[in-house]
Amino acid sequence: QKEVEQNSGPLSVPEGAIASLNCTYSDRGSQSFFWYRQYSGKSPELIMFIYSNGDKEDGRFTAQLNKASQYVSLLIRDSQPSDSATYLCAVNMAAGNKLTFGGGTRVLVKP
Amino acid sequence: DVKVTQSSRYLVKRTGEKVFLECVQDMDHENMFWYRQDPGLGLRLIYFSYDVKMKEKGDIPEGYSVSREKKERFSLILESASTNQTSMYLCASSQGPGPDYEQYFGPGTRLTVT
Numbered sequence: 060q061k062e063v064e065q066n067s068g069p070l071s072v073p074e075g076a077i078a079s080l081n082c083t084y085s086d087r088g089s090q091s092f093f094w095y096r097q098y099s100g101k102s103p104e105l106i107m108f109i110y111s112n113g114d115k116e117d118g119r120f121t122a123q124l125n126k127a128s129q130y131v132s133l134l135i136r137d138s139q140p141s142d143s144a145t146y147l148c149a150v151n152m153a154a155g156n157k158l159t160f161g162g163g164t165r166v167l168v169k170p
Numbered sequence: 171d172v173k174v175t176q177s178s179r180y181l182v183k184r185t186g187e188k189v190f191l192e193c194v195q196d197m198d199h200e201n202m203f204w205y206r207q208d209p210g211l212g213l214r215l216i217y218f219s220y221d222v223k224m225k226e227k228g229d230i231p232e233g234y235s236v237s238r239e240k241k242e243r244f245s246l247i248l249e250s251a252s253t254n255q256t257s258m259y260l261c262a263s264s265q266g267p268g269p270d271y272e273q274y275f276g277p278g279t280r281l282t283v284t
Contacts, residue, residue, distance in 0.1 A: 067210060091270045102275035103213070104259060147212060151269045157228065158269050160205075162212035 063150050065161035066113025071169055074113055078135040080146050080164045083170060085129070092131045095129065095147040097163070107133070138168045173197070174276035176261050182282045190246040193261030200243035200266030203273065204228075204236060205221050206257040212258065219244055220267045251283045 062085045073079045082092075085167040091110050095103035109115045109131065121134040131150075135142055148161040177192040195202065204216040205228075215228030217236040230251050233255060237245045244263075248255055259279045265273035 065212075093272075095273075098248070102278055103273075105272045106274070108270075148215075156269055157215060157218060157226075158273070159215070159229070160213040162210055 061161070062152065062159050063148055065146075065148050065164045067162055068165040068167075069087075070164055070166045072166065074140060074168055076138050076168050078138045078142065078166055080133045080148075080166070081130060082132065082148030082150075082161055083130045083157075084097060084114060084148075084150045084152075086152040087089050087126075087129060087151045089126075089129075089160070090153065091101060091147040091151040092122070093151075094120075094122060094133045094156065095149060096162075099144070100135075106146075107120070119135035126162045135166070138166075140168050140170055142166060143168045174261060174263055174274050175283050176259075176276040176279050177275060177281050180280050180282075181262055182253050182284065183248075184284055185252060187248075187251050187283075188244040189251050189281065189283075191248075191259055191281070193246070193260075193276055194242055195244075195261065195262075195263035195274070196242065197265075197274075198241065198261040199274075201264040201268075201271065201273075202238065203262040203264075204234075204244065204246045205260045205262065206230070207278075208257050216246065220222045224271075251281075255281065256283045257281060 099104040145163040205213045261276040262273040
């Protein structure tokens with residue numbers, strides 16, 4: 060089992076719809092969670108981070124964390140074609156004091 | 171603006187060569203990282219450093235070494251390049267110390283080993 064797992068996609072959503080991305084992790088002691096966006100041919104950039112159970116909203120993005128079920132999700136509301144990218148989940152595992160990235164979910168927003 | 175620069179965008183080397191990839195950041199960050207990115211495998215951590223002269227192995231350190239003699243510079247060394255080291259290499263830095271800070275990535279070096 061991978062330490063951080065994401066569905067590779069592509070996740071195809073119509074413009075204006077909600078894109079829902081999921082990430083599961085293996086280390087129950089993990090403390091902090093990050094979502095990075097990577098456009099094709101570009102480097103990753105941070106969208107959001109979340110430390111506590113529940114929801115955290117930033118503009119059209121909402122991160123949701125459930126430590127008991129060991130998953131973190133990212134919702135993109137009112138999806139735009141410019142949201143088409145690969146989204147990487149990263150987890151600070153309790154063991155190792157470093158971030159571990161998932162394989163990424165490719166999102167395609169169709170006009 | 172944080173700027174992370176990498177010495178080359180594209181590099182072609184022969185099997186067995188010693189390869190140096192250099193990364194420089196201009197924001198006085200404590201942390202620096204080297205990743206490789208391969209299709210379907212995401213970002214995999216090779217080495218990281220939370221302080222000058224300090225280095226720690228990541229998830230896939232075999233075949234690599236690093237050097238951090240100055241705070242702003244972190245070098246990745248492939249002692250004897252092999253074809254399975256053909257990949258995109260990304261350097262990153264963050265404020266630190268520790269992992270709970272936004273990482274800023276360089277543009278990447280696409281290394282091909284023939």
